Amino acid sequence: MQRVGVFVCWCGSNIAGTVDVEAVSEALKSEPGVVFSTNYQYMCSQAGQDMIKEAVKEHNLTGIVVCSCSPRMHEATFRKTAAAAGLNPYMVEIANIREQCSWVHKDMLTGTEKAIILGKAAIAKVNLNTPLTPGESPVTKRALVIGGGIAGIQTALDIADAGFPVDIVEKKPTIGGKMAQLDKTFPTLDCAACILTPKMVDVAQNEKIRIFSYSEVSEIKGFVGNFDVTIKKNARFVKEDVCTGCGACVDKCPMKKIPNEFNLGMDNRKAIYIPFAQAVPKVATIDPNACNMLKNGKCGLCAKVCTAGAIDYTQKDEYIEEKYGAIVVATGFNPISMDKFDEFAYNQSKDVITSLEFERLTNAAGPTAGKLLRPSDGKHPHTIVFVQCVGSRCDACAEKGKEYCSKICCMYTAKHAMLTRDKYPDTEVYVFYIDVRTPGKNFDEFYRRAVEEYGVKYIKGMVGKVTPEGDVLKVQASDLIANKQLHIDADLVVLAAAIEPDKSARPLATMLTASMDTNDFFTEAHPKLRPVESPTAGVFLSGACQGPKDIPETVSQAGAAASKVIGLLAKDKLTGNPCVAHSNELMCNGCSSCERVCPYGAITYSDKEFRMPDRTTKIRRVASVNPAVCQGCGACTVACPSGAMDLNGFANSQIMAEVDAICK
Amino acid sequence: MNNKEYLQEEIIRRSGVNPSKCMRCGKCSATCPAYDEMEYHPHQFVNMVESGDIEPLLNSESLYKCLSCFACIDRCPRNVEPAKLVEAVRLTAIRQQGANRMTANDVPQMIEEDVPPQLLVSAFRKYTK
Amino acid sequence: MKVSYFPGCTLKNKAKELDVYSVKSAEVLGITLEEIENWQCCGGVFTTARDEVATKLSSVRALKYALDREQPLVTVCSACHNVIKQTNYAMQNDKEFADKVNRYMAEGEYNGETEVYNYLEMLRDMVGFDAVKEKVVNPLKGKKIAAYYGCLLLRPNSVMRMDDPENPTIMEDLIKAMGAEPVVYAKRNECCGGYISVESPESAKRNSNAIIANAKAAGAEMIITACPLCKYNLIKNGADIPVIYFTELLAEALGVKEDTNE
Known part of the structure; x- marks a missing residue:
């Protein structure tokens, strides 16, 4: 029989306001095994913990029940207290009488009654607890960063700076991501390329960093400290280590009409291409869907002009297997499709563009060499209408758009409007807004400057319809302050499209068993206190894959993710979770039910020899659990029809004892 | 319940619209083809019903200018459905004796x-x- | 294949072309439009108020008629289509409303089971535009035709589900199947003014003129529509290019226009 001590916490008035803590500790005194019961204002405080330690000594306690907040909050605290008092830390049980009781009840009588029942259940369980010892596993001291935008670049640089090797996997032919496509950056207006490309070069030159460009992650196995990852390196038909990036092949390639992704299809590239001048790695890539040689064996010009001999039409996709201790997700974002918003005529007129397209139109390396010209006729636009919140802040039932605020649009639109007025003072610039959201350092000042110094016309209202007619765009809009409907003949309409996570994020989350929200943004382990960690151990989040972010925020998060990775890789061994499943081989009937439901691949089957009661031997197929891989989710224990599978710390007998205690 | 509150509840129940979903973007009024004919515009219908200010709407010519083209319903990002409010107020008006x-x-x-x-x-x- | 057909008031009167050509063309395409017996006028507009019951009964009766024959219900006129489809949606999704309606249904209970197709959807989903194209004997080569959808066919999209409400293609696809060239213009899904021409003709005029101007600026030589009121408003407000029902053009392309006139 255990000697159980019960400690009821008031949590100030959080619990004591709705639960009669005195009555709870009194009622639990007479439960089986309980030799001591008390209550205190803040059990988690130093004084509270000392009270527990003293009680362990004085009453020779073998088990502890703390009736307090959620175990997610302080289970670890009280386990440490128990260990300090010489007990096995897994002899502690928490009865959650805050989140699951005092906070959800208003009536003291009901709250107290429920708290007593929850306490009884925890006591029933702790009576069956056994000491558990966690295992240890080694840490592979290498990190994987998935995504090579500014988030991935910064994370990789910071990890490498601490001396750990890092691999970046980027699906495009070059790293750089969205930031490489931007012109200027708010609120200081430095040129994006000028501040990004040195970092890209740093990545390329850093001995600790390897770049897998034009590659994707195809399989992830293992667990924190020990991930086994397969990287698929897509055939680019150019030998990366031989190509010098001279561009002679690009000049000679006869396939000229391939829409250029880097300029969002506003101009064309060749079938063999280098996305932009400062690409890293600066090597050419052949687009297999456009190359004549690859499609029907005719041409071969690029191979002829390549003096380095880098072209290889027979190159195959390559699979690379590597071990990592930590994985950082930095898969970024994209603007949403404007297909469902054709009241703005995006699909009906070339002169209705998205803000990212506007970035390319004003970028010196863009399709117009930085001159602001209309895509339809190359004329200078004299009236430009910017529309904010296109697809952001939509109701879930509205069938199109996203529920969240995309966060970056107010500021980049202010930037676009300001730069246009600065460079082309003869241009009328209207911005239709619902709210202007500028919560950042020097952000509101920036927006006010656009209005007050640059004369951008901000109008509180929305555009309802854009009608292309002749060479004008008839914009019908509302001005809510003037209570008027406006009709503006515009030359260019720019839509601030909502942003969404990259499409590669969802399958990646499945591979990582990392959780996502309904919008496919990765979920953090705690929204405030663990913002760069995924709930899945060893997986970290960097940049817009976790939620819309601007560059400064992305860079800070990237650094924070890196520091978490460094903290992990600095350890030689990781202490595992002892609450893992195990199979009683004598009861196992070899049905494979557990193997099928295990989300971590922790269960394997093998044939084993068993001695039978009649002294003969028999070979049976039985399950075994790899405790290093098992995460203790318990799915197998529920699926097992013969009752062979059980979970340490949450044994079937313990759960039943809790249920009995509650139902008594 | 006073008459003002009664009217507001009646309009909300009849239309099935929750005006508090409105985020004041004005897209309904931006898209309305009858805007210039209306004394109270679609976004005002939403806001006035939300604040219980129904009387002025009941007596307004605006009720008879809405084309029921449903453009405001389809284009509202918040799924507020302003045209249903106009319809509900219009019915309240014409259901009164001699108000056809x-x-x-x-x-x-x-x-x-x-x-x-x-x-x-x-x-x-x-x-x- | 046989379908239940709801012609509506105007098709038996001022818009006979819409009715007669629809029936003839469907026959060529292998579909028999069986006119619902004793159909009553849909009322022209759907009242969105949830406490309007009597005004929606004629639609429910037509829907029930089709259900009893296990046929889909096909409409031609945009207004009938809008009213019947919205009524059907309310019968499916508003239990309280459906209960009230069913108290008046001597014909038996109805809960939104019937599938409602507009004639255009029938062409796209039951016949297929490729099959229409095969049956065309007089391709309308070189004609630049602007489809005018108006508001009733497409909105509210959550109910109508005909096409992309902001950039529809169903009529353009039909125009292509008939061998002509569709003209895309932004105002094709804007309202002509509808019944407002009773209350404020200037409002209808302003809307109609903007639509015609936009279609012409895009190069249209002719406008087709599915709605008698759209046609009336566009013509009355000075359309200087022909405005006709799409069914008339279809009958011409299929080679059944002449024998219809005889």
Whole structure:
């Protein structure tokens, strides 16, 4: 029989306001095994913990029940207290009488009654607890960063700076991501390329960093400290280590009409291409869907002009297997499709563009060499209408758009409007807004400057319809302050499209068993206190894959993710979770039910020899659990029809004892 | 419950619209083809119903200017459905005694060579209880 | 294949072309439009108020008629289509409303089971535009035709589900199947003014003129529509290019226009 001590916490008035803590500790005194019961204002405080330690000594306690907040909050605290008092830390049980009781009840009588029942259940369980010892596993001291935008670049640089090797996997032919496509950056207006490309070069030159460009992650196995990852390196038909990036092949390639992704299809590239001048790695890539040689064996010009001999039409996709201790997700974002918003005529007129397209139109390396010209006729636009919140802040039932605020649009639109007025003072610039959201350092000042110094016309209202007619765009809009409907003949309409996570994020989350929200943004382990960690151990989040972010925020998060990775890789061994499943081989009937439901691949089957009661031997197929891989989710224990599978710390007998205690 | 609150609840129940979903973007009024005919515009219908200010709407000519083209319903990012509010207020107005906007006696003089019956039935349904 | 057919008031009167050509063309395409017996006028507009019951009964009766024959219900006129489809949606999704309606249904209970197709959807989903194209004997080569959808066919999209409400293609696809060239213009899904021409003709005029101007600026030589009221408003407000029903053009392309006139 255990000697159980019960400690009821008031949590100030959080619990004591709705639960009669005195009555709870009194009622639990007479439960089986309980030799001591008390209550205190803040059990988690130093004084509270000392009270527990003293009680362990004085009453020779073998088990502890703390009736307090959620175990997610302080289970670890009280386990440490128990260990300090010489007990096995897994002899502690928490009865959650805050989140699951005092906070959800208003009536003291009901709250107290429920708290007593929850306490009884925890006591029933702790009576069956056994000491558990966690295992240890080694840490592979290498990190994987998935995504090579500014988030991935910064994370990789910071990890490498601490001396750990890092691999970046980027699906495009070059790293750089969205930031490489931007012109200027708010609120200081430095040129994006000028501040990004040195970092890209740093990545390329850093001995600790390897770049897998034009590659994707195809399989992830293992667990924190020990991930086994397969990287698929897509055939680019150019030998990366031989190509010098001279561009002679690009000049000679006869396939000229391939829409250029880097300029969002506003101009064309060749079938063999280098996305932009400062690409890293600066090597050419052949687009297999456009190359004549690859499609029907005719041409071969690029191979002829390549003096380095880098072209290889027979190159195959390559699979690379590597071990990592930590994985950082930095898969970024994209603007949403404007297909469902054709009241703005995006699909009906070339002169209705998205803000990212506007970035390319004003970028010196863009399709117009930085001159602001209309895509339809190359004329200078004299009236430009910017529309904010296109697809952001939509109701879930509205069938199109996203529920969240995309966060970056107010500021980049202010930037676009300001730069246009600065460079082309003869241009009328209207911005239709619902709210202007500028919560950042020097952000509101920036927006006010656009209005007050640059004369951008901000109008509180929305555009309802854009009608292309002749060479004008008839914009019908509302001005809510003037209570008027406006009709503006515009030359260019720019839509601030909502942003969404990259499409590669969802399958990646499945591979990582990392959780996502309904919008496919990765979920953090705690929204405030663990913002760069995924709930899945060893997986970290960097940049817009976790939620819309601007560059400064992305860079800070990237650094924070890196520091978490460094903290992990600095350890030689990781202490595992002892609450893992195990199979009683004598009861196992070899049905494979557990193997099928295990989300971590922790269960394997093998044939084993068993001695039978009649002294003969028999070979049976039985399950075994790899405790290093098992995460203790318990799915197998529920699926097992013969009752062979059980979970340490949450044994079937313990759960039943809790249920009995509650139902008594 | 006073008359103001009663009217507000009646309009909300009849329309099935929750005006508090409105985020004040004004897209309904931006897209409305009858805007210039209306004294109170679609976004004002939403805001005035939300604040219980129904009387001015009941007495407004705006009720009879809405085309029921549903553009505001489809384009509202918050799924507020302003046209349903206009309809609910209009019905509240014309259901009052003697408040029909159009009567059967008006019909004969509207019949012209090319007028489709659809025009007369539609108008009759909109303007008569 | 046989379908239940709801013609509506105007098709028996000022818009006979819409009715007669629809029936003839469907026959060529292998579909028999069986006119619902004793159909009553849909009322022209759907009243969105949830407490309007009597005004929606004629639609429910037509829907029930089709259900009893296990046929889909096909409409031609945009207004009938809008009213019947919205009524059907309310019968499916608003239990309280459906209960009230069913108290008046001597014909038996109805809960939104019937599938409602507009004639255009029938062409796209039951016949297929490729099959239409095969049956065309007089391709309308070189004609630049602007489809005018108006508001009733497409909105509210959550109910109508005909096409992309902001950039529809169903009529353009039909125009292509008939061998002509569709003209895309932004105002094709804007309202002509509808019944407002009774209340404020200037409003209808302004809307109609903007639509015609936009279609012409895009190069249209002719406008087709499915709605008698749209046609009336566009013509009355001075359309200087022909405005006709799409069914008339279809009958011409299929080679059944002449024998219809005889």
